[in-house]
Amino acid sequence: MSAPGEALFAPGFKDTPYWWDAAPPEVTTPRAPPPRADVAIVGSGITGLNAALVLARAGRSVVVLDAEDLGHGASTRNAGYVGRSLKHSFGDLVRGHGVGYAVKVYREMQAAFDAVVERVRDEQIECGFKIRGRLVLTHTQRQYDDLAGELALRKTHLGTDFAMLPRGAVRGEFASDLYAGAALIPDLGAIHPGLYHRGLRERAASAGATLIGRTPVDRIAPIDGGGFDVATARGSVRARDVLVATNGYTGNLLPWLQRRLVPFDAYMIATEPLSPALMDRLLPTDRTYIDHVHDIISMRRSPDGTRILFLWRTGTRPTNARDKGRQLWLDAVRIIPEIATLKLSHSWTGRCAGTFDLWPHIATHDGIHFAGGYCFAGVPMGTYLGQKAAHRILGRKEGETVFADRSFPTVPFYRGNPWFVPHLMTWYGLRDRWASR
Ligand SMILES: Cc1cc2nc3c(=O)[nH]c(=O)nc-3n(C[C@H](O)[C@H](O)[C@H](O)COP(=O)(O)OP(=O)(O)OC[C@H]3O[C@@H](n4cnc5c(N)ncnc54)[C@H](O)[C@@H]3O)c2cc1C
Numbered sequence: 309m310s311a312p313g314e315a316l317f318a319p320g321f322k323d324t325p326y327w328w329d330a331a332p333p334e335v336t337t338p339r340a341p342p343p344r345a346d347v348a349i350v351g352s353g354i355t356g357l358n359a360a361l362v363l364a365r366a367g368r369s370v371v372v373l374d375a376e377d378l379g380h381g382a383s384t385r386n387a388g389y390v391g392r393s394l395k396h397s398f399g400d401l402v403r404g405h406g407v408g409y410a411v412k413v414y415r416e417m418q419a420a421f422d423a424v425v426e427r428v429r430d431e432q433i434e435c436g437f438k439i440r441g442r443l444v445l446t447h448t449q450r451q452y453d454d455l456a457g458e459l460a461l462r463k464t465h466l467g468t469d470f471a472m473l474p475r476g477a478v479r480g481e482f483a484s485d486l487y488a489g490a491a492l493i494p495d496l497g498a499i500h501p502g503l504y505h506r507g508l509r510e511r512a513a514s515a516g517a518t519l520i521g522r523t524p525v526d527r528i529a530p531i532d533g534g535g536f537d538v539a540t541a542r543g544s545v546r547a548r549d550v551l552v553a554t555n556g557y558t559g560n561l562l563p564w565l566q567r568r569l570v571p572f573d574a575y576m577i578a579t580e581p582l583s584p585a586l587m588d589r590l591l592p593t594d595r596t597y598i599d600h601v602h603d604i605i606s607m608r609r610s611p612d613g614t615r616i617l618f619l620w621r622t623g624t625r626p627t628n629a630r631d632k633g634r635q636l637w638l639d640a641v642r643i644i645p646e647i648a649t650l651k652l653s654h655s656w657t658g659r660c661a662g663t664f665d666l667w668p669h670i671a672t673h674d675g676i677h678f679a680g681g682y683c684f685a686g687v688p689m690g691t692y693l694g695q696k697a698a699h700r701i702l703g704r705k706e707g708e709t710v711f712a713d714r715s716f717p718t719v720p721f722y723r724g725n726p727w728f729v730p731h732l733m734t735w736y737g738l739r740d741r742w743a744s745r
Contacts, residue, residue, distance in 0.1 A: 312634055318580040318651040323629030325385045326578035326610065326617065326654040327502030333377035333384060334509055336521040340543035345371040345518075347701060348538040348545050350525045350561070351553035353383035354686060355679050357508040358427070358694030359551050359701075364515035366702055371545055372517055373538070375524035379505045381557050385658030386687060387576060387606050387619050388504075389596050390424050390497045391442060392417040393685045395666035398462045411465050416710050418466070420685075420692035421496070427691055428499070433507030436611030438594070439497035445478065445487040445599040451743060452489040455600050459491055469494055482597055482607075483590045483644050491600075498596050499687065500611045525561060528552075528676060536676070549701045553694065555680035556659030558724075564673050566724035568716050569661040569681055572623040572733075577636045578654040579647070581614040590644055591616065601740035603733055604684075605643065616640070616647065622660075622684075623733035629655040660684055664719055670696055670712045677701060681716075 322329075341348070347363050349356045352374035363370045374380065394417055401410035428437045446452040452472070459470040471492045478487050513519055527539040528550055535548045552562060556571045582590070587609065591597070597607045606619045618640045621632070633655030641648045663669060663681035670679040670693045677700060679693035680686075692709075699707030 312637065316634060316637060316652055317630065318653045321652060322654050323656060324654065325502070325576070325656045325658070326615070327384055327388075327500060330500065331384070331502030331506040333379035334506075334519075334521065335377050336519060338522040338542060339520060341371050341373060341520060341523070341538070341540060341545035342369075342518060343543075343546060345369045345545050345547045347371075347549045347551065348373065348536070348547035349551045349553060350538070351381065351555070351557070352378040352509070352519060352521065353381040353553060353555065354505065354508065354690035355555065355694040355697070356551065356553035357505070357512045358691050359553065359679075359698040360512040360517040361508065361515055362695050362698035363701065364512060364517040366698075368702075370517040371547070372512070372519045373523050373525050373540060374521045375557070376521060378509055378519055378521045379502075380521075382555065382658040382660055382686060383690065384502045384505045385576070385656060386501050387608065387617065388499045388501045388611075388687065389442070389598075389606065389608070390421060390437070390499055390687050391685065392421050392496070392688070395683050397458050398465070399458050402461065407465060413710050414462065414466055416692075417688075420688035423692040423695060424499070424688050428504070428507075431507060431511045433504060433511070435503035435507055436500040437497060438611070439495060440593065440595045441492055441494040442496040442596045442598065443481050443593075444491045444493065445482065445597065446489050446491070447486065447599065447601070448488050448743065451600050455491050459493070481593050481595070483646060486643055487599070492595075496596065498608060498611070501687065504687075528561065530675065549677065551677040551679070551697050551701065553679060553697075555682065555686065555690070556661040558661065558680070560724065562673075562676065562678075563723075565678055567718040567722055568663060568669070569724070570663065570726045570729065571659050571661050572726060572729045573626055573657050574619060574622045574660055574684075575624075575632050575636060575657050576617060576619045576655070577633050577640070577652050578610065579616045579650040580653045582616065582650065584613070586646070587613060587616075590646060601743065602736040603740055605639070607640070607643070615653070616650070623729045625730050626657060629657070632657070660686065664717045665714070667714055668693060668711050669714070669716045670700070670709060671716050672700070
């Protein structure tokens with residue numbers, strides 16, 4: 309099919325996230341930070357706000373500073389999948405480190421998932437959270453068998469449930485003939501990321517945290533006798549502790565951190581509303597759908613069930629939102645041909661961060677705390693490690709986590725310019741295509 313023209317875009321098409329229609333980032337009046345705080349947090353995403361909430365509830369004075377409007381980052385731009393995904397399979401961890409370690413790590417992945425469930429429930433955040441299960445689609449019998457083996461191993465050691473669906477059963481779940489089969493993981497879910505973020509913002513502010521947007525932190529310098537001077541163009545805050553929660557938007561504030569994170573762009577589209585009958589034909593079971601490859605596609609219904617949201621081409625070079633939207637629409641049509649009848653209402657992008665060892669990290673370097681590098685799983689991991697970072701600052705035992713115990717590697721000559729990501733994604737794409745033959 310040739311690239312579609314302007315007719316592809318619905319009237320009122322937007323190049324901002326679909327989520328922002330209901331919950332845009334919060335515009336705050338730029339102002340000087342308070343002169344003193346117990347904790348300064350750089351970054352107002354899921355990580356920063358979860359930490360702020362725990363710290364403020366523990367009676368600490370907290371200031372959250374963001375370079376842009378509150379929630380400008382990936383936390384309000386993502387697909388809203390809440391899973392237990394780690395880039396290292398359970399089987400690989402068993403083979404490399406033994407069953408005990410694999411179980412320990414995957415129990416924490418479950419704890420990260422539970423952290424979202426508990427946050428939403430305990431704080432009564434209305435964010436369309438549903439647990440309808442995830443369908444992991446496989447292109448070949450070999451991928452299907454690999455996935456079945458991995459999930460069976462997890463069931464044996466962790467008790468996590470799953471069902472394998474052969475090719476003939478996929479159509480009842482997902483209107484595509486491309487796939488050789490799928491695994492259904494029934495207890496995974498999805499949220500509306502904009503509403504989740506808005507709920508976190510409101511709860512953190514009512515717990516007493518000061519949230520300031522449009523105020524980039526330019527420098528963090530240690531003070532003689534303890535604490536840090538956190539400098540912005542509008543003034544400084546003297547803080548006993550600092551948490552840097554900038555993930556994919558990390559700049560040169562801390563060169564040590566910049567050398568360890570690999571930022572990459574991700575892209576999404578939303579269609580105009582479909583008729584309920586068409587939606588029931590295309591995504592009848594309202595799950596989250598991904599494929600079992602490195603360069604994943606993800607597709608889901610919007611939380612109100614009216615639109616299809618689609619993500620792919622992660623790590624490719626940015627173009628304008630319309631061109632990227634055209635590419636993604638063509639990809640989506642290749643997977644589900646009936647999408648060809650739909651126009652696009654939104655096409656947007658956001659920045660994530662990977663790490664060289666493909667593990668998420670929480671760390672303290674030169675007394676400054678950091679959590680991030682979630683490798684595309686920041687909804688649960690940002691919620692979880694944001695809270696862990698707060699517990700570490702409070703000196704609590706709950707701050708312990710396996711993600712703090714691992715070394716946090718960089719590679720020689722890397723200074724934070726991720727020029728190689730598009731090449732890496734091309735390589736992953738070729739490997740995926742080879743594995744899908
Ligand atoms: C398109 C897309 C789809 C995704 N889908 C999923 C998904 O379905 N499920 C999932 O689990 N994860 C997903 N992710 C990843 C997830 O969104 C991120 O991992 C997570 O939001 C990171 O949250 P954060 O709070 O650490 O950082 P962010 O939300 O990115 O916030 C970082 C903030 O730091 C601020 N900042 C940077 N530098 C400074 C400075 N010097 N001073 C002040 N502020 C600064 C930025 O302005 C930004 O607001 C997706 C990401 C994208 C982009």
